[in-house]
Amino acid sequence: MDSHIARSAPGATLRGEKDVPSPGRAGGKPSPGAGKGKREESPPGASGKLFPGTRAGASGEPSSGVGKPGVGWAARLAVVVPVGVALVAGVWGIGRGSLWQDEATTLALAGRPLPQLWDTLGTVDAVHGVYYLLVHVLLGVAGAGPSPEVLLRVPSLLATAGAALGVAVVGRRLGSPAAGLFAGTAYALAPVVVYHAQEARSFALVAAAVVLACYLLVRAAEQPRRLRWWAGYAAAVALACLLNLFAAFFLLAHAVTLAACRVGFAVLWRWAVACLAGLLCAAPVGWIAYGQQDQVSHLDVPTWATAGALVTRFAGGGVLLAVTGVLAGLAVLHRADRAGPVGLPLLALPLAVLPPAALLLISQAHPFYADRYVLYSMLGLSWLIGAGAAAGARLPRLPAVAGVLPVALVAGLGLPAQEQVRRIDSRPDDPAAAARLVGQGARPGDVVLFLPSVRRLVAEAYPVEFRHARDAALKLSGPASGTLAGRELPPEDIVASIGDAPRIWTVSRSHAADADLSSSRDRAKRDLLRDDYRQVRVTRVLGYAVRLYERGDG
Numbered sequence: 001m002d003s004h005i006a007r008s009a010p011g012a013t014l015r016g017e018k019d020v021p022s023p024g025r026a027g028g029k030p031s032p033g034a035g036k037g038k039r040e041e042s043p044p045g046a047s048g049k050l051f052p053g054t055r056a057g058a059s060g061e062p063s064s065g066v067g068k069p070g071v072g073w074a075a076r077l078a079v080v081v082p083v084g085v086a087l088v089a090g091v092w093g094i095g096r097g098s099l100w101q102d103e104a105t106t107l108a109l110a111g112r113p114l115p116q117l118w119d120t121l122g123t124v125d126a127v128h129g130v131y132y133l134l135v136h137v138l139l140g141v142a143g144a145g146p147s148p149e150v151l152l153r154v155p156s157l158l159a160t161a162g163a164a165l166g167v168a169v170v171g172r173r174l175g176s177p178a179a180g181l182f183a184g185t186a187y188a189l190a191p192v193v194v195y196h197a198q199e200a201r202s203f204a205l206v207a208a209a210v211v212l213a214c215y216l217l218v219r220a221a222e223q224p225r226r227l228r229w230w231a232g233y234a235a236a237v238a239l240a241c242l243l244n245l246f247a248a249f250f251l252l253a254h255a256v257t258l259a260a261c262r263v264g265f266a267v268l269w270r271w272a273v274a275c276l277a278g279l280l281c282a283a284p285v286g287w288i289a290y291g292q293q294d295q296v297s298h299l300d301v302p303t304w305a306t307a308g309a310l311v312t313r314f315a316g317g318g319v320l321l322a323v324t325g326v327l328a329g330l331a332v333l334h335r336a337d338r339a340g341p342v343g344l345p346l347l348a349l350p351l352a353v354l355p356p357a358a359l360l361l362i363s364q365a366h367p368f369y370a371d372r373y374v375l376y377s378m379l380g381l382s383w384l385i386g387a388g389a390a391a392g393a394r395l396p397r398l399p400a401v402a403g404v405l406p407v408a409l410v411a412g413l414g415l416p417a418q419e420q421v422r423r424i425d426s427r428p429d430d431p432a433a434a435a436r437l438v439g440q441g442a443r444p445g446d447v448v449l450f451l452p453s454v455r456r457l458v459a460e461a462y463p464v465e466f467r468h469a470r471d472a473a474l475k476l477s478g479p480a481s482g483t484l485a486g487r488e489l490p491p492e493d494i495v496a497s498i499g500d501a502p503r504i505w506t507v508s509r510s511h512a513a514d515a516d517l518s519s520s521r522d523r524a525k526r527d528l529l530r531d532d533y534r535q536v537r538v539t540r541v542l543g544y545a546v547r548l549y550e551r552g553d554g
Contacts, residue, residue: 078177079168082184086164089188090157090197093422095150098432101543103200104461105484107148110135112479119482124295126288130242131202152200159208160197164188166211167379170218171386174344178393182407183386187378189410191417192313195426196375202243203375209240210250210376214347217254217271221341224267230274237278245286246373249355251275253380256350263341299367302360310356310371314378320413327388327406328352328381334391344387351380385410429543431458437539437546438505439465447472447501449525451508451517456485458507458544469505472497473521491524504533504549510540 099107109120110132117136121129134155142151167187172180187193196204213236220229240247258268315324332345355374363369389407424430435458438448448469450456459466460478473488481487489497498504506529509516517526529535533549540546 072177074177075172078172078181079165079184081181082164082168082188083161085185086161086188086197087157089194089418090160094153094157094198096198096422096424096427097149098424098427098430099149099152099200099461100427100429101431101457103149103152104431104457106132106135106152106200108457108460108478108484110152111139112136116479116482120478120484122288123482124292124484126285126292127245127295128202128243129285131205131244134205135200149200153198156199156201156204157197159204160188160193163193163204163208163211163379166208166215167382167386170211170215170347171344171383173215173218174340174342174347175387176390179344179383179386179390181386182389182404183382186385186389186407186410187382189414189418190314190378190382191414191421192371192375193378194418195421196372198422201372203372206240206243206247207376207379209236209243210247210351211379212236213240213250213254214351214379217257218340218342218347220270220274221258221261221263221267224263224270230270233271234274234277234281237275238281240376241279241282242285244373245282245289246355246359246368247376248279248282249358249374250351250376252358253350253354256354257342257347260346260350261342267341296368299363299369301367302363302369306369307356307360310360313371314356314381316410316414316417320410323406323409323413324381324385327392327410328384329388330391331384331387334387334394344383348380348383348387352377352384353380425542427542430541431461431544433541434458434507434544434546435462435465437541438469438507439467441548442466442468442505443503444468445501446470446503446505447498448505448507449473449529450485451506451512451525452519452522453488454485455507455509455544460485470501472501473525488521491520494521494524495528498528500551502551504529506547506549508545508547510543510545512545 105125106128109117109125109128112120114136117132121132125132135152138151138155139148164184164187168180168184170180171183175183193204193207196207213233216229216233216236220226220233223229237251240250254271258271312321315321328349332349334345355377356371359369359374385407389404392406393404420426439462442448446469448459448466448471450459450471450473453473456471456474456478459471473494474486475481475489475493476487478484478486488494506525517523529549533551535547536550537548538545
């Protein structure tokens with residue numbers, strides 16, 4: 001008889017057989033040796049409880065049963081609460097009233113007809129192409145309306161709730177309901193997670209895809225002969241990498257996890273095949289994006305200060321960092337029984353550390369680093385926090401609810417950051433404010449110039465505010481030209497297009513660098529303004545300067 005077959009609970013019966021009195025029941029006689037350590041086992045097929053640490057899968061293979069999905073109110077609560085917390089935290093302040101530049105890019109590209117979107121992705125932002133397609137469908141169903149800010153952020157909000165659910169499910173399965181509850185809640189309340197839950201960009205969706213891949217890896221390691229788990233894992237790898245190519249770094253973490261858990265060659269081989277299948281699906285996007293590397297040419301080589309800022313943003317600073325470190329240490333040092341092939345700390349620690357470390361290292365040779373590219377490392381840190389809190393609650397002489405206290409402390413210490421990430425100035429710029437300045441002051445016959453042309457995204461995001469200001473430099477719009485911000489006229493034609501316009505508005509960065517305005521078109525614009533116009537007003541808002549020029553002495 002297999003060791004993982006369950007022993008019958010008192011009163012359990014086999015199909016087709018009559019209820020037979022068992023020891024301890026009325027009318028039953030104890031068998032010889034009863035009460036002396038001898039136990040009776042029921043034949044295969046009998047119902048009853050499983051041995052601790054195992055749960056029979058559909059194939060008969062044992063799998064991790066620590067989580068016991070669906071068993072009792074505590075197990076259900078462990079996954080329901082983090083989802084609710086993520087939704088509440090994400091909805092609070094989601095309507096900031098402005099799309100910053102990257103979100104304006106999402107609206108500008110995702111709102112284009114499919115043929116024009118396809119043409120644009122051939123020249124710019126192919127790395128986000130799948131995300132733009134998803135938002136395109138959303139806009140087609142719901143429509144952007146006059147205030148698209150909240151609608152565009154809904155996918156990230158739902159993805160964050162889904163990621164919190166995945167964190168709780170994996171924590172419960174590999175640890176306990178308490179570990180799942182604490183980990184999922186810690187993830188949902190992390191300020192950096194909330195920041196991206198309210199962001200019309202792809203990074204929250206990447207994290208949701210990675211946590212799905214983690215869950216499928218756990219199931220595949222438990223039942224390595226089940227093709228569906230490996231196929232699902234390959235699909236999750238493909239989805240994560242299609243949403244952002246830098247998601248591929250989580251595969252390094254999974255490789256270390258499987259090696260540390262000593263799963264054996266058969267599992268490693270299947271994992272490698274699934275990884276290859278997923279990466280091949282994303283390879284066409286990678287090939288196109290390779291030719292668009294100039295999009296990240298503004299990034300700098302990261303330093304030790306950059307690494308410190310990453311730690312602070314993800315794990316907190318001061319007391320918060322100390323509490324997070326203690327909980328992570330408890331999770332790693334606690335010697336919990338591992339029911340399945342993969343242990344929670346061995347899954348969490350590599351995911352929390354390796355992707356950021358790899359990106360920082362590679363960026364020493366070619367700067368690619370931005371902390372949002374490895375947001376999914378927060379999954380690993382949240383599992384460490386959850387496992388550490390659950391381990392702390394099991395320490396001798398501590399009440400069972402003691403694990404709640406450090407998680408509550410982490411949440412409380414993060415409140416100032418929670419308030420800050422919901423403010424408009426938590427982002428680099430405020431295009432809505434810049435657009436309002438033009439909309440409130442422009443008159444029919446006015447001209448607007450963008451310095452440089454990429455600042456035209458302000459008008460792409462808020463076109464109504466520019467209805468009285470003619471874009472004199474524009475030759476072909478972004479959708480018509482297959483570019484992000486459109487194609488402008490040659491320098492001499494820009495001057496002719498402006499003609500004798502009485503007033504010109506300009507939209508630029510608050511303190512634009514000369515290097516950013518060095519193109520021949522931008523030089524022509526500036527020369528014209530200097531020679532034929534005088535500046536009568538300059539207003540600076542977050543990230544932008546809006547200037548008004550009048551002709552001559554007008």
